Every structure is written in C-alpha cells, then in structure tokens.
Amino acid sequence: MFFLHDETTGRLIKGLDAAALRQQVTAHNLANLNTPNFNRSDVSFEDELMRARQQADTPLARTHEKHFPITPGPEINPTIKTDTTTTRRIDGNNVDIEREMLNLVSNQLRYNTYVQRLNGRFDNWRYVINEGRR
Amino acid sequence: MSFFPEFRISGSALTAEKTRLDVIAGNLANMNTTRTPEGGPYKRRTVVFSEDLAASRSRRAIVTPFVPSSATGGAYRGQGVRVDQILADHRDPMMVYDPEHPDAGEDGYVLYPNVELAKEMTDMITAQRSYEANVTAVQTAKSIYTKALEIGR
Numbered sequence: 563m564f565f566l567h568d569e570t571t572g573r574l575i576k577g578l579d580a581a582a583l584r585q586q587v588t589a590h591n592l593a594n595l596n597t598p599n600f601n602r603s604d605v606s607f608e609d610e611l612m613r614a615r616q617q618a619d620t621p622l623a624r625t626h627e628k629h630f631p632i633t634p635g636p637e638i639n640p641t642i643k644t645d646t647t648t649t650r651r652i653d654g655n656n657v658d659i660e661r662e663m664l665n666l667v668s669n670q671l672r673y674n675t676y677v678q679r680l681n682g683r684f685d686n687w688r689y690v691i692n693e694g695r696r
Numbered sequence: 697m698s699f700f701p702e703f704r705i706s707g708s709a710l711t712a713e714k715t716r717l718d719v720i721a722g723n724l725a726n727m728n729t730t731r732t733p734e735g736g737p738y739k740r741r742t743v744v745f746s747e748d749l750a751a752s753r754s755r756r757a758i759v760t761p762f763v764p765s766s767a768t769g770g771a772y773r774g775q776g777v778r779v780d781q782i783l784a785d786h787r788d789p790m791m792v793y794d795p796e797h798p799d800a801g802e803d804g805y806v807l808y809p810n811v812e813l814a815k816e817m818t819d820m821i822t823a824q825r826s827y828e829a830n831v832t833a834v835q836t837a838k839s840i841y842t843k844a845l846e847i848g849r
Contacts, residue, residue, distance in 0.1 A: 578844075583772060585840055589702045589833045590774035593709030595826045596716070597745040597777055642772065659829055666836045673840050677847055684848055 573611070574680045580607035580640035581673040587642060588665045591657050599654040602662075607640040608672075614638050701775075702837035708748060708776030709830040715779050716743045716823045720816050727811045730799040738809040739784040746780035749773045785810055 584605040594600040650656045719741050729738040750773045787810045795804035 582840070585833075585837055586702050586705065586772055587774065589705040589709075589830075589837065590776060592826075592829050592833050593705050593712070593776040594745070594747050595709070595829065596713075596822065597747050600747050603774070659825070663829060663832065666833055670836050670840055674843050677843050680847055681849065 571680070571683055574676050574683070576639070577607070577676045578673065578680070580605055581669050581676065583640050583642070584665070584669045585673075588662055588669065591662050592659070592666075594655070595657050595659060597655060600657065601644050601646050602657045603642050603644045604665075605640050605642055607638065610641070611638045700837070700841065701772075703834060705774065705776035706830045706833045706837065708778060710827060710834075712743075712745055712777045712779050713823045713827040713830065715782075717820065717827075719743050719782060720820045720823065723809075723811045723816050724813075726809060727813065729809060730797075730806060737789045737807045738811070739786065739789075740809060740811045742783050742785055743779055744781040744783060745777050748775040748778045750775050 587603050587605050591602045648656045723740050726738040732738050789807040789810050791805045792808050793804055794800055794806045797806045800806045
C-alpha cells in the first residue's frame with residue numbers, strides 16, 4: 563500500500579468530498595426555502611461509514627500472530643437522499659430553516675476537522691521523511 | 697462557471713428573494729392605486745418559485761473538482777431556485793364607500809386593490825430572513841473553500 567493511499571487518508575478525502583457535497587445540498591435546500599412542493603435532500607456518509615465499520619468484523623487472515631490485524635475497510639460513498647416522507651408546511655415544502663442552518667454549521671466544523679486531520683497525516687509523513695534524512 | 701457551485705446556488709436564491717422583495721414593495725407602493733393601464737384597481741402580485749435542476753447528463757450539470765461525480769454516482773443536479781412566474785392575484789378588490797372619490801362607482805363605492813398590509817409585511821419578513829439564511833450559506837461556503845487552501849500547508 564502506497565503511503566499516500568492508506569485507508570485513513572482515503573477516508574479523510576472521502577469525508578471532505580461528502581462535506582463539500584453536503585454544503586452544496588444544504589445551500590440548495592436553503593435556496594428553495596420558499597419553493598412550493600420542494601423536498602429537502604441530505605447527504606449521508608458518516609453514519610453509513612460508522613455502521614459499516616461496526617459490521618465489518620471479519621479480519622484478514624494473518625500468516626504470523628504478531629502481524630497487525632487488518633479489517634478490510636468497506637467502500638462507502640456519500641449518497642444524496644431526498645426526504646419525501648415529511649411535510650412541514652401547507653405549500654408542501656419540508657425545509658426546516660433551523661435544521662439547515664445547524665447542518666451548515668456542523669458541516670463546516672466537520673470539514674475543518676477533516677482538513678486538520680489530513681494535515682496531521684501529512685505532518686507525520688513529513689516528520690518521518692525528515693528524520694530519515696538525519 | 698460552475699467551479700464554486702455553492703455560490704451560484706445561494707446566489708440564485710438571493711436573486712429570487714430580492715425579486716420577491718421587489719414585488720412586495722410594488723404591492724405596498726400600490727396599496728391605494730385605483731387606476732391602472734389595464735383598467736380598474738391595481739391587482740396584488742405574487743412570486744412563484746421553482747426548484748432549478750440541471751437536466752441529467754446535460755452539460756449544465758455541476759462539474760466541480762471538489763465533489764467528483766464518481767463519489768455520488770453522477771453529478772448533483774440541484775442548482776438552486778428560480779423565479780418561475782409573477783402572477784396577479786385575481787381575488788376581488790376591496791370596496792370602500794367614498795362617494796367623493798373621482799373613481800367611485802354609481803353606488804358610491806370605490807374599488808381599492810386587494811393588497812393586505814399584514815400579509816405583505818409578513819411576506820416581507822419571510823423574504824428577508826430567507827435572504828439572510830442564504831447569505832450565511834455563502835459565508836459558510838467561503839470559509840470551507842478558504843479552509844481547503846490550508847490542506848497540506
């Protein structure tokens with residue numbers, strides 16, 4: 563496994579994708595705050611990933627008991643889900659402004675977290691590379 | 697230009713809500729207008745919004761380096777909102793008894809526009825709040841993009 567393509571980095575990048583997409587979807591929901599019969603959408607990624615992580619408990623076979631146990635990570639992609647089951651207003655629009663604003667805030671924090679952790683990964687590698695040179 | 701789709705999505709909403717405010721302002725300004733080019737009192741106007749979706753597989757579908765379409769099984773089609781129609785409200789005009797008025801009918805009643813002040817004011821607040829919500833979305837998108845520049849720094 564090439565060091566830039568390890569599981570953690572891949573997940574973080576997917577998390578960034580999901581957050582960027584969620585920003586877009588939330589902006590679209592907010593833009594259609596006053597559109598009759600509009601149904602809000604949501605991006606699900608983190609919850610799916612968590613669920614998949616809990617289910618994936620079959621580790622790879624090891625040839626030595628001191629090898630690290632590796633559980634193959636599930637391939638989870640961000641998906642857009644449209645909420646058609648709720649109706650909040652008389653015009654058939656189900657956008658809840660409070661919910662969307664909270665989504666904006668939490669999504670921004672999430673994005674910042676992923677960027678920070680990704681930079682943390684890069685710092686680790688930089689450290690390894692620089693120390694190896696000494 | 698769809699490099700920063702969030703800005704265009706929220707921008708479309710800012711335009712739409714601004715249009716709504718313009719129409720409300722027009723209604724309020726013409727609350728007491730009894731003469732119009734088409735004859736009769738002014739008729740209240742309403743704005744109808746519709747969701748702006750890119751046709752699937754069209755070139756208008758959002759292409760962005762930030763969300764590869766492979767991640768979602770196709771580009772996201774939501775492109776914000778657009779003003780679909782500006783409709784006249786054809787409900788009956790208000791009748792006010794005022795025989796002195798030059799536009800009074802033979803029975804002494806004047807037909808005034810069907811604009812309700814309270815409704816226009818509440819619509820105005822809704823439009824203003826929606827506008828603010830979308831401005832916040834623009835700011836969030838901006839700070840996300842700024843943060844993205846810090847990757848690998």
